[in-house]
Amino acid sequence: MRVDIISIFPEYFAPLDVSLMGKARERGILDIHLHQLRDWTHDVHKTVDDTPYGGGPGMVMKPEVWGEAVDAVIEDGRAASGGDALPRLIVPTPSGRPFTQEVALEYAEEPWLLFAPARYEGIDSRVVAEYGERLRTDEVSIGDYVLAGGEAAVLVMVEAVGRLLPGVLGNARSVADDSFAPGDMANLLEGPVYTKPPVWRGHEVPEVLLSGHHGRIARWRRDEALRRTLDRRPELVARLDRDGLDKHDRRVIEEFEERLEERRSAAASRPGFRAAPEDVAD
Secondary structure: OEEEEEEEEEEEEEHOOHHHHHHHHHOOOOEEEEEEEEHHHHOOOOEEEEEOOOOOOOOOOHHHHHHHHHHHHHHHHHHHOOOOOOOEEEEEEEEEEOOOOHHHHHHHHOOEEEOOOOEOOOOOOOHHHHOOOOOOOEEEOOOOOOOEEEEHHHHHHHHHHHHOOOOOOOHHHHHHHHOOOOOOOOOOOOOOOOOOOOOOOEOOHHHHHHHHHHHHHHHHHHHHHHHHHHHHHHHHHHHHHHHOOOOOHHHHHHHHHHHHHHHHHHHHHOOOOOOOHHHHOO
């Protein structure tokens, strides 16, 4: 896979030289090209931003600079490949669609990704409009919060996508057991994991994991994934197809929900308890 990243801080991506991503680059699995956006400016100050139309705080990244940069990177990439391929353009932004494991798997099927991380108040919206007509263009968010720039988001996405490429992970089965992985782990968090020693500071590894019984171990891991998701991300459980769950899955969910209701009732009966506004009837 070829990955191009245009940024005013290309040095931000030094982490892509280490660990799994570094090894993937050494092996030629991941071909990453970094580009300094200011190389396409034409003034002495190498200006990449200007004040926003309509007023307001902050600065907006100029469309002319981004347009020249994206065009040049595409031209270079096509010349290097000797073909007519076009990249998929990805623009990190808090207002984009959520980046999920499903999206990472989708991007891992692409031969060429081009990332355009913004700074300041973002890139002039006409850039996305322009390239949305010429390329497959995605505005993507890694979460409901705001960063100083899109570079950190690009690092997250490149690693999430890169580890899915064939030959990157030492054990290909690791991907199937990931949180949110398609199949059995869809909409589920991975449960707790353990290694040697069997007892550490009084904390014991669950007996089932020492049993060598693969069926019981698989069932335990499934149950723990369900319980952890119910506890930490209940909105994910709401997406599960209850009819597609087996009887044991449904029992685990029902038992957890019963215990949760018992805790709520116990808390409500304690002296000094005050109901939340949404729990008070009109």
